[in-house]
Amino acid sequence: MIELRKITGDNIDDVIALEVGENQKDFIATTNLRSIADAYVLNADGEPATPCAIYVNEVVVGFLMYTYDTLDHESFQNGAFYGKKGYFVWHIMIDKSFQVEGMANLRWRKCCWILKRCRMAKPNM
Numbered sequence: 001m002i003e004l005r006k007i008t009g010d011n012i013d014d015v016i017a018l019e020v021g022e023n024q025k026d027f028i029a030t031t032n033l034r035s036i037a038d039a040y041v042l043n044a045d046g047e048p049a050t051p052c053a054i055y056v057n058e059v060v061v062g063f064l065m066y067t068y069d070t071l072d073h074e075s076f077q078n079g080a081f082y083g084k085k086g087y088f089v090w091h092i093m094i095d096k097s098f099q100v101e102g103m104a105n106l107r108w109r110k111c112c113w114i115l116k117r118c119r120m121a122k123p124n125m
Contacts, residue, residue: 015051035065064091
């Protein structure tokens, strides 16, 4: 079962220890630890950001950070969703040990499904 869970004292070390493959490091702009710190600062400044651990069968396999806010950044201006509330994924990664063929795609789809399902619920996890 794939789940998104809050970052807690019980799982933060597992999330920080996650790594992508050597050939993927150029595609990840920051570390999970930095993203968790960014979320803290963003939330303190009133900008909602939610960092989550991605679990599969009770094992931390990845990290996701998203926001649920008004999509008003200039990069959204030509989109139908500009100025509307929505989810925006800032950071997602699956540990190199769990990147078997097709599994990262399946986990990404499941994360999107979870966020979509939460759309009518309070966005904070």
